[in-house]
Amino acid sequence: MPYLRPVPADQSAPHPGDDAARSAGARPVPGHDVRVQWVISLxxxxxxxxxxxxMGPTGRGLAVAxxxxxxxxALLARRLPEHKVPPRIALGWLTLGVVAAAxxxxxxxxxxxxxxxxxxxxxxxxxxxxxxALVLAGFCSLLCGAVLYFRLGPGHEALPWVFGLATGAPVLIGIVNRSQRQAVRAAIDAAESAERAARAEALTAVLTERGRIARDVHDVLAHSLAGINMQLELADALIDTGDLEKVREAxxxxxxxxxxSLKQAQWTVHALREDALPLRETLASMLASSGHRDVLxxxxxxxxxxxxxxxxxxRIAQEALTNAARHAxxxxVSMELxxxxxxTVLRIRNRPATRPAVPGAGSGMGLIGMRERVALLGGTLTAGPVTEGPHLGDWQVEAVIPQ
Known part of the structure; x- marks a missing residue:
């Protein structure tokens, strides 16, 4: 299993609405200190x-005030967050500010x-x-330059008209700052998207591992307990017949x-710890413990x-042997590796039953679990009766795992 980095609970994925707020400018951008901007404006x-x-209470002084x-x-309003001011209102307010400045x-x-x-x-x-921005800045330059050029007020004596044309030049600085802000936000969004993708991948890996552990628990507990339950039910049924020898056998x-089951539990612990078990030796041991020797x-x-x-x-071999003991x-039983x-191909075949099968309650997940295991490795699994050849009539489970 790949190493999974735990994700703290307080680092949950952001709410979908957060992205819209960030793209609209609700999130501060590194290097853009709001306090400095306020100090400059003030x-x-x-x-x-x-x-x-x-500047006074009457006449031209009142107009200037x-x-x-x-x-x-208009200047202080530039500190309003972008997501709270619609673009049309921002355009109108800045246009009014330009006219008032001229x-x-x-x-x-x-x-x-x-x-x-x-x-x-x-x-x-x-x-x-x-x-x-370029159109409004050009309008600002032309308006301020015209006010000074045509001597529309007393201020033309203090400033040359060319100075008025220069008032729109800072728009270029603003455009550069906006481009930098967008680049920083794009980088932050990309990093957050990568982090969310990594968390999703980690969650998927965790869920996959949980599924694998669930299959292992099913193989060990469900099958083993089902077999034990079957033998105990058989013993209970035989008690009424008075055949103590068969009761002891059950x-x-x-x-x-x-x-x-204890041995299989040890195998499961090894598997969950990713200890590599020897394939041939383990298959032979499984066959021997199930009463079938020298059939590998x-x-x-x-x-x-x-x-x-x-x-x-x-696990597939374990499932197949359990099913063979239950249904046949x-x-x-024979096994081929x-x-x-x-x-790598594993085939397990069993002949028809020679004695009546005792009904038992299986979980119904065995064949599904086998197919899931093989599918995760890109292989195929088939299970069913053999319809031709020397093994006609046998039940065969075949797992093919690509190299």
Whole structure:
């Protein structure tokens, strides 16, 4: 079994809704410190409050104060999470901010009002898609440049009109930052997807191993207990006949099955620990313990078989021998292990019963378990009566596991 890394309970897979939130910008991106952004935004607002003139309760001072408030709100709003602001609203708010910044440059006679235009242009590149960002930044440059070029307010005396054209340039910085943010998020999403895939693979491996252990438990407990139960029921039935010799024989067989069950339990423990059992020797031992000696035939060039294949072949042999004892008591059993260049083949055949079979309650999972074992190794399993050849009338189980 491959090594499985345990996954702590607090590292469960994220909820599907989390992906949508992350893709919409709800997750912070490394290198994008929100506190630094807040400090910069507040610094621009404070600098404008201290330097922009005129600012008062009447006339042009009132207009400048109103534009300053609008610019400050537009600048501080850039800290709103992207997933909470629809794209259309973001476009409208940034457009309003650009117009207010150009108007503030025109109406104010001094101060740092132009900083609002620069920082808004940078955020346009960060918040909007590239085409929209370039168009709105170009509009910002043309609007601020026109305000200064056509001398639409007293602010044109302090700043040259070319400076107004430069207000849209920071959009390029914003676009670069947005591209970096998307690249980081894509890398994080890829890492999380890989982690989820690894967890799913580990879970699949765990479930597969549980299935294997369930088959082993079934082979050891269900079959052995079914055989023991059959012998005890036979003994109970024979008590009424007064044939004590047959009763003792049934009890002796039950004791033998108990000993065999203990041995099979040891095989299962070895298998679960991935200890490689010798295939031929173990098959011969299984046949001997079931009362069939010198019936194992080995053909082809003997070679080492992978541990998982050995385990499956042993379990299939155990299942077949148990079924033969249950459904064909007294019938001769033969086993053939064939090594071919392409595969390893195990055949177990039993002759028809020579004495009545005692009904027993099986689990019904034996044949299913055998097929599952072989299928996991890419092989095939057939079970049924032989319809031709020297073994006509025998029941045969054949497992073919590719090399």
């Amino acid at each position: 610094a621009v607002v404070v600098a404008g409050l201290l330097t922009i003139r005129p 109103a534009l300053f408030v609008v610019n400050s709100a 108007a503030l440059i025109g109406l104010s006679s001094s101060g740092t009002g132009y900083l609002f235009a620069f920082f808004l242009a940078g955020h346009i590149g960060y918040r909007l898609e590239t085409r929209q 009890h002796a067989k039950a004791h033998s099955l108990v000993k065999e 035939t080995v053909t082809g060039t003997v070679r080492d078989v992978p541990a998982q294949a050995v385990q499956s072949l042993l 008591p007294g019938g001769a 064939a090594f071919t260049p392409e595969s």
